[in-house]
Structure formats: C-alpha cells, structure tokens
Amino acid sequence: xxxxxxxxxxxxxxxxxxxxxxxxxxxxxxxxxxxxxxxxxxxxxxxxxxxxxxxxxxxxxxxxxxxxxxxxxxxxxxxxxxxxxxxxxxxxxxxxxxxxxxxxxxxxxxxxxxxxxxxxxxxxxxxxxxxxxxxxxxxxxxxxxxxxxxxxxxxxxxxxxxxxxxxxxxxxxxxxxxxxxxxxxxxxxxxxxxxxxxxxxxxxxx
Amino acid sequence: xxxxxxxxxxxxxxxxxxxxxxxxxxxxxxxxxxxxxxxxxxxxxxxxxxxxxxxxxxxxxxxxxxxxxxxxxxxxxxxxxxxxxxxxxxxxxxxxxxxxxxxxxxxxxxxxxxxxxxxxxxxxxxxxxxxxxxxxxxxxxxxxxxxxxxxxxxxxxxxxxxxxxxxxxxxxxxxxxxxxxxxxxxxxxxxxxxxxxxxxxxxxxxxxxxxxxxxxxxxxxxxxxxxxxxxxxxxxxxxxxxxxxxxxxxxxxxxxxxx
Numbered sequence: 284x285x286x287x288x289x290x291x292x293x294x295x296x297x298x299x300x301x302x303x304x305x306x307x308x309x310x311x312x313x314x315x316x317x318x319x320x321x322x323x324x325x326x327x328x329x330x331x332x333x334x335x336x337x338x339x340x341x342x343x344x345x346x347x348x349x350x351x352x353x354x355x356x357x358x359x360x361x362x363x364x365x366x367x368x369x370x371x372x373x374x375x376x377x378x379x380x381x382x383x384x385x386x387x388x389x390x391x392x393x394x395x396x397x398x399x400x401x402x403x404x405x406x407x408x409x410x411x412x413x414x415x416x417x418x419x420x421x422x423x424x425x426x427x428x429x430x431x432x433x434x435x436x437x438x439x440x441x442x443x444x445x446x447x448x449x450x451x452x453x454x455x456x457x458x459x460x461x462x463x464x465x466x467x468x469x470x471x472x473x474x475x476x477x478x479x480x481x482x483x484x485x486x487x488x489x
Numbered sequence: 490x491x492x493x494x495x496x497x498x499x500x501x502x503x504x505x506x507x508x509x510x511x512x513x514x515x516x517x518x519x520x521x522x523x524x525x526x527x528x529x530x531x532x533x534x535x536x537x538x539x540x541x542x543x544x545x546x547x548x549x550x551x552x553x554x555x556x557x558x559x560x561x562x563x564x565x566x567x568x569x570x571x572x573x574x575x576x577x578x579x580x581x582x583x584x585x586x587x588x589x590x591x592x593x594x595x596x597x598x599x600x601x602x603x604x605x606x607x608x609x610x611x612x613x614x615x616x617x618x619x620x621x622x623x624x625x626x627x628x629x630x631x632x633x634x635x636x637x638x639x640x641x642x643x644x645x646x647x648x649x650x651x652x653x654x655x656x657x658x659x660x661x662x663x664x665x666x667x668x669x670x671x672x673x674x675x676x677x678x679x680x681x682x683x684x685x686x687x688x689x690x691x692x693x694x695x696x697x698x699x700x701x702x703x704x705x706x707x708x709x710x711x712x713x714x715x716x717x718x719x720x721x722x723x724x725x726x727x728x729x730x731x732x733x734x735x736x737x738x739x740x741x742x743x744x745x746x747x748x
Contacts (some may be wrong), residue, residue, distance in 0.1 A: 305501045306492045322558065329593035333623035336596070340619055351641070391629035397507035398655055401662040401682070408665065409686035458678050461694045463724060464675045467564040470507055471717040475702075476566060478508075480515065481707045483570040483701050484557070484598055 290479040297477035338362065338393060498748040507648075515712030520545075522708060530672050530690035531700050538672050541645035547585035547667070548640040549644035550575050552651030553662070554591025554631035556600060556622070561652040563698060564676045567594050568651030569602050569647040569683055570701030571674065574651035575648055576606030580615055587642050588621040596623045632656040638661045649684065650697065661687035674700065689718035 331391035430446020475481035552568025555561030607616035624634035674697030702710035
C-alpha cells in the first residue's frame with residue numbers, strides 16, 4: 284500500500300493533466316488548474332521540511348564551534364534576516380530587496396564569470412592528445428577557436444567557414460541526435476513514472 | 490476537430506504509440522531480458538564507490554538544483570534513481586556519503602530514496618537526515634553551497650547526475666581540483682560538453698535516463714526502455730521519409746505532424 288497509493292494518485296493526476304493538454308474539456312481544465320495550485324501548496328510544505336533540515340544542521344554546527352561555526356552562523360543569520368524582513372517589512376523593500384540586489388546578484392554574477400576560468404582549465408585537460416579521440420577534439424577545438432576569433436580571418440579567410448561548417452554540420456548533427464533520443468527518453472521516464480512501471484523515486488528499485 | 494485541441498492530434502497519436510510500444514517492450518522483457526550495450530559511466534559507479542572506500546574518503550552525490558516536475562522532472566528523477574543505487578553501494582561498503590540537493594521537492598524524495606537504500610542493505614542505523622543537505626533552489630546559491638561541500642569534504646568520488654546548467658563546469662572542475670573521480674549524467678545538451686571535458690565518465694542524454702532501469706534488471710522498467718527504442722526507430726524512419734519527401738517538394742508529412 285505504501286507504494287501503490289502514491290502510484291495511483293500520480294497516475295490519476297497525470298491522466299487529468301494529459302486530458303487537459305489534449306482536449307477542450309472545461310471541467311477537466313478546472314481540475315487541472317486546481318491540482319496545479321495543490322502542487323504549489325505541497326511545495327511550500329516541502330520547503331518547510333528542507334529549510335528545517337538546513338537550519339537544524341547549521342545550529343548544531345554553531346553549537347559544536349570550530350572554523351565552520353562561523354560559516355553556519357552567517358547562514359542562519361542570513362536566513363533569519365531575509366525571512367523576518369520579508370514577513371515583517373515586505374518583499375518589495377529594504378532590507379529584503381537589499382539581500383538580493385546587493386548581495387546575491389553580484390555574487391551570482393561573480394560565480395557565472397568564474398566559468399570562463401574553469402572552462403580554460405577543463406579544456407587544457409580535455410585537449411591533451413592522449414588518444415585519437417582526444418586528438419580529434421583538440422584539432423576541432425583549435426579550428427573552432429581560430430575560426431571564431433577575429434585573428435582567424437586575418438590569418439586565413441577560410442577559417443571562419445571551417446568553424447561554421449564544424450558547428451553547422453558536425454556539431455548540429457550530433458546535438459540533434461542527442462536531442463531527439465533525450466526527448467524520447469524524457470517522454471519514456473514520464474510515462475514509466477505515471478504508469479507505475481518505474482517506482483524507484485519512491486525508494487528501493489533494485 | 491471537435492474536442493481535440495488543434496495542433497495536438499499528432500502529439501496524442503505519438504503518446505498512444507509510445508505507451509503501446511512500452512507495454513510491448515514490457516511483455517517481451519518479462520519473457521527474456523534483452524541485452525544492452527555497456528554504459529561506461531554506469532559500469533564505473535561501483536569502482537568509484539570502491540575507490541572512496543579504499544581511500545577512506547567520502548562519496549559526494551548531487552542530483553542538481555531542479556524540481557521533480559516540469560521540464561526538469563526526467564533528469565531529476567533519473568538522478569534520484571541513481572542516488573538510490575549509490576546509496577546502496579555506500580551502505581554496503583560502509584562509506585560516508587554526502588548529498589547536496591537544491592530543490593525542496595527533490596529533497597523530500599531524496600530522503601525517502603536514501604532511507605530505503607540503507608534499509609535494503611540492512612543498515613538503517615547508518616542513515617541519518619544529515620547525509621542529505623538541502624542547499625537552495627536558486628542556482629548560484631546552490632552552486633556555492635555545493636562547491637563548499639566538495640572543497641571541505643574532499644570526497645574521493647563525485648557524482649553529478651541530474652539537471653545542471655552553468656554550474657556544471659564549476660562543480661566538475663572543483664572535483665578535478667581535489668583529485669576526485671567524477672561521474673556525470675545529464676540531459677541538458679549545452680552542459681554535456683562541459684561534463685565530457687571535465688569528468689572521468691559522462692552519461693549522455695538517454696544513457697543517463699535509462700541507467701537506473703538497467704541497474705535494476707527489473708523487467709517492467711527495462712521493458713519501458715525497450716519500448717523507447719522502438720519509438721526511436723519509428724522517429725528515425727519518420728525523419729528519413731520526411732527528409733526525402735520534403736526534398737522532393739512534398740510537405741504532406743510536415744502538414745500531418747502539424748495536425
């Protein structure tokens with residue numbers, strides 16, 4: 284019963300959402316809309332559970348002391364300031380907006396820009412021509428870099444054409460293959476879950 | 490078209506076809522399990538956990554920061570599926586496991602999956618709620634927290650199997666920086682090249698989505714994967730016929746799929 288009930292519920296909800304997507308049935312549309320609202324409410328409960336885990340672990344760490352206690356204190360204090368300011372003062376004014384605009388957004392931008400450096404080191408490792416496949420990757424990568432950089436065209440006018448051909452033919456063919464098979468896989472996973480063929484997400488599985 | 494919404498008829502036919510082929514696949518798999526080609530990333534999972542056990546260092550796992558609904562549902566569910574497998578391995582070898590999850594819905598399911606894994610291996614006492622760490626559903630907050638867990642915990646093996654965006658390269662480089670073996674699985678085709686460049690093994694697209702079913706050796710689940718293969722064959726034939734017809738100036742198949 285522990286597994287059958289969740290499977291039955293998910294199958295029923297899946298069926299309603301399928302019907303709502305394919306057919307003009309006002310009653311079903313109303314149910315689907317209501318179910319989506321339920322989803323938001325359930326997510327809110329899940330967030331409470333998850334936040335409780337986060338806060339519990341970090342309060343325990345503060346109690347234990349040591350170097351990580353400082354990090355944990357900043358995290359718990361950050362949560363407290365954000366939550367309390369959002370509830371007591373509102374989410375459209377300071378200090379709630381300050382947390383996002385002046386702390387989170389610049390830090391996220393810094394993180395995103397770090398990807399350039401990580402890419403350089405990953406490329407360095409991937410481009411070491413240890414075997415034929417890595418050598419092919421190296422040659423293709425170098426041709427693309429030269430073809431896409433302004434200096435490439437100055438060196439030889441055909442470099443941009445070669446880069447465009449690699450991207451438009453070889454790369455596109457490969458990525459479309461991945462895209463089509465992944466799409467079939469995604470549909471398959473969804474249907475396996477909704478029909479109860481796949482129940483690993485409910486625990487167990489082997 | 491009556492009750493049917495315009496432009497969705499071909500989608501409905503495709504859905505019925507997928508369902509039918511999955512059930513045919515299940516019926517065939519119940520009689521005899523089919524052979525599948527080996528997936529290197531999947532084969533390496535046990536070795537990767539064994540490596541961590543020998544080195545006395547933890548195993549790190551993350552299914553990403555995405556939800557188990559919407560467009561990110563499939564990779565997140567596949568990530569949870571493999572979490573169950575990794576959890577069974579760490580429970581079996583008594584290896585420390587650290588899991589970082591970014592979405593509350595995924596977090597609650599991950600708890601359930603991991604609890605069951607430890608229970609299946611007869612080690613429920615080894616499980617505690619602190620194994621799984623909820624971080625944040627905001628992308629770079631999740632990235633920062635996960636990066637911290639990797640850098641401080643110094644795991645011997647890292648699994649990045651789920652839905653990932655720009656953080657893919659940051660996390661896999663963090664694993665490389667501490668000398669950890671990294672196994673990735675992703676469906677986001679913009680991030681697959683980064684994983685392929687930075688990780689030891691990468692499960693690409695459908696390989697990753699089918700991985701859990703292949704590990705399970707469950708005829709029901711494997712049958713579903715077999716059904717997907719039938720659909721891929723139908724899709725390939727449709728593509729070929731469509732390309733030929735379109736080249737000859739006949740748009741009937743294109744029009745048919747737009748119905």
